[in-house]
Amino acid sequence: MTGHYLVLSAILFTIGAVGVLIRRNAIVVFMCVELMLNATNLAFVSFARMHGDLDGQIIAFFVMVVAAAEVVVGLAIIMAIFRSRKSSSVDDANLLKY
Amino acid sequence: MSGAVGEAMSGAVAAGAHQTGESAIFWILAVVSVAAALGMILVRKAVYSALMLAAVMFSLAVLYAVNEAPFLAFVQVIVYTGAVLMLFLFVVMIVGVSSTDSLVETIRGQRVAAAVAGIGFAVLLLVGFGHAALPRATGLQEANGNGGNVMGLARLIFTKYVFAFEVTSALLITAALGAMVLAHRERLTPKPTQKELSIRRVRSGRVSPLPPPGTYARHNAVDMPALLPDGSMSELSVSPVIARRRTGTHEDLRGETPEVAARHETATVKAVVEQSVEVEEDETK
Numbered sequence: 001m002t003g004h005y006l007v008l009s010a011i012l013f014t015i016g017a018v019g020v021l022i023r024r025n026a027i028v029v030f031m032c033v034e035l036m037l038n039a040t041n042l043a044f045v046s047f048a049r050m051h052g053d054l055d056g057q058i059i060a061f062f063v064m065v066v067a068a069a070e071v072v073v074g075l076a077i078i079m080a081i082f083r084s085r086k087s088s089s090v091d092d093a094n095l096l097k098y
Numbered sequence: 099m100s101g102a103v104g105e106a107m108s109g110a111v112a113a114g115a116h117q118t119g120e121s122a123i124f125w126i127l128a129v130v131s132v133a134a135a136l137g138m139i140l141v142r143k144a145v146y147s148a149l150m151l152a153a154v155m156f157s158l159a160v161l162y163a164v165n166e167a168p169f170l171a172f173v174q175v176i177v178y179t180g181a182v183l184m185l186f187l188f189v190v191m192i193v194g195v196s197s198t199d200s201l202v203e204t205i206r207g208q209r210v211a212a213a214v215a216g217i218g219f220a221v222l223l224l225v226g227f228g229h230a231a232l233p234r235a236t237g238l239q240e241a242n243g244n245g246g247n248v249m250g251l252a253r254l255i256f257t258k259y260v261f262a263f264e265v266t267s268a269l270l271i272t273a274a275l276g277a278m279v280l281a282h283r284e285r286l287t288p289k290p291t292q293k294e295l296s297i298r299r300v301r302s303g304r305v306s307p308l309p310p311p312g313t314y315a316r317h318n319a320v321d322m323p324a325l326l327p328d329g330s331m332s333e334l335s336v337s338p339v340i341a342r343r344r345t346g347t348h349e350d351l352r353g354e355t356p357e358v359a360a361r362h363e364t365a366t367v368k369a370v371v372e373q374s375v376e377v378e379e380d381e382t383k
Contacts, residue, residue, distance in 0.1 A: 001120060002232050005165070008128045010223040012135055012154070014216050019139030021212035024204070027144050027190055031151045034182065035135055038158050041174075045165045052236030054250045057167050058259055061251065064170075064177055065266050069273035071182050075189045076280035083283070088193045091204050 005046035012039035026078045026088045030071070037067045120164050127157040144190045148183060155179050166238040169248050309335040323360055325367050331360055 012035060019032030041060040048056025082088050131154045138150035155178040163171035203209060241250050255263050290298075299305060309324040309332050324335035 001124070002235050003227060003230075004121075004124055004128075005161070006227045006230075006232075007224060008124075008131070008161075010220065010227060011132055014220040014223065015132070015135040015139060017219060018212055018216035021215065022209050023139060025144055027186065027193065028139075028147050031147055031186060032139060034178075035138065035151065035154060038155060038178070041170075042158055042161060045162050045167045045170060046235075048167070049165050049238055050232065050235045052238060052241060054238070054241050054247075054254055055258075057170055057247075057251060058254050060167075060170055061173065061255075062259075062262060062266065064173060066269065068177055068182060069269050071185060072273045072277045073280070075185055076277040078189060079192065080280050082193050 002046050002050045006043055009039045009043040009046070012036075012042070024089050024091055026081070026090050026093075027075075029090060030074055030078070034067060034071065037063055123160065123164055127161055131157040131161075144193075145187070148186045148190060151186070152179050152183050155183070166242060167247065169251055304334075325360075325364060328368075328371065331364060 016032045016034075016036035016039060019035070020029050023029050023032065041063050044056040044060040044063070046056075048054060048060075078088055081093055085092055087093075134150045134153035134157070138147045138154065141147055141150065155174060159171045159174035159179070162168075162174055238247070244250065245253075309326070321336060321340045323331045323333055326332050
């Protein structure tokens with residue numbers, strides 16, 4: 001059954017990666033990053049079961065903690081950009097371009 | 099002896115039943131989560147994306163529970179579907195629910211290139227997994243045995259991973275501080291006090307609140323001005339934004355424009371008011 005979970009995790013990760021590439025709303029891009037993190041968590045949890053020890057679950061737990069911290073800071077950055085530029089599109093934040 | 103054999107057999111039977119139940123749950127949730135994930139990246143509105151992500155995370159929580167990780171399943175529901183997605187929805191509401199992505203590509207051919215890259219990446223990963231020789235899952239009965247899953251995790255966190263755990267606390271504090279600093283906005287003008295507000299209000303010439311639309315009128319649409327007790331129209335009752343774009347007709351005005359209808363109603367109210375005044379005068383006689 002581990003293989004099934006790994007394939008599902010790979011598919012979800014790929015969907016998240018494609019979403020990061022094609023979406024331009026910064027919030028949705030962020031959601032896709034979260035989806036990728038969750039997909040890796042699924043792989044960790046199924047590996048933990050395959051090997052019969054809990055280390056994989058610990059790593060998944062730490063990934064969740066880091067993801068929560070990342071979401072807090074990332075959404076604060078999106079809010080700050082939205083306040084100054086009135087847009088949440090990743091294409092509009094190009095102040096360093098020229 | 100025979101008891102031990104019977105126990106082992108019933109254990110094996112239970113494991114088999116567990117296996118079929120697990121594959122049923124897996125296939126249902128795999129379809130649901132992949133469909134929701136695809137919907138998340140294809141739907142144009144950010145709110146729908148957030149709700150689709152909630153579906154994905156919830157099905158992943160159930161998959162964790164099936165994978166003998168009950169603690170992580172609960173943490174997934176509490177932290178992800180509870181806290182993180184609420185935060186996402188909060189920001190979506192602040193930024194604007196109606197904000198949708200425009201469909202114009204800023205980089206030409208980006209979507210096609212992204213799709214090709216995604217398919218290539220998926221094929222790479224899946225071929226890699228296909229070649230991997232995965233052993234039979236050992237199961238976590240032994241690891242979860244001594245005090246359960248939560249005890250096992252706690253034992254690892256506070257012994258082998260205690261340093262990482264401490265660093266995590268520093269990370270969380272830094273993130274909280276960072277969010278506070280980033281979300282903080284410096285006030286450029288001093289906040290008006292209650293006294294200043296009341297002085298401003300008295301000086302503005304109108305102390306009472308504005309009349310609501312539809313007072314003494316036969317229509318309660320927001321673009322129909324209120325009729326004052328003497329029968330005159332009060333333009334103050336219509337929001338200036340609506341008054342500026344007041345066009346077209348209402349269904350219940352029988353083809354009249356709002357202005358004409360309002361004038362007719364003014365006349366009606368005036369007639370009624372004068373009549374009642376006459377009646378009152380009669381009564382006083």
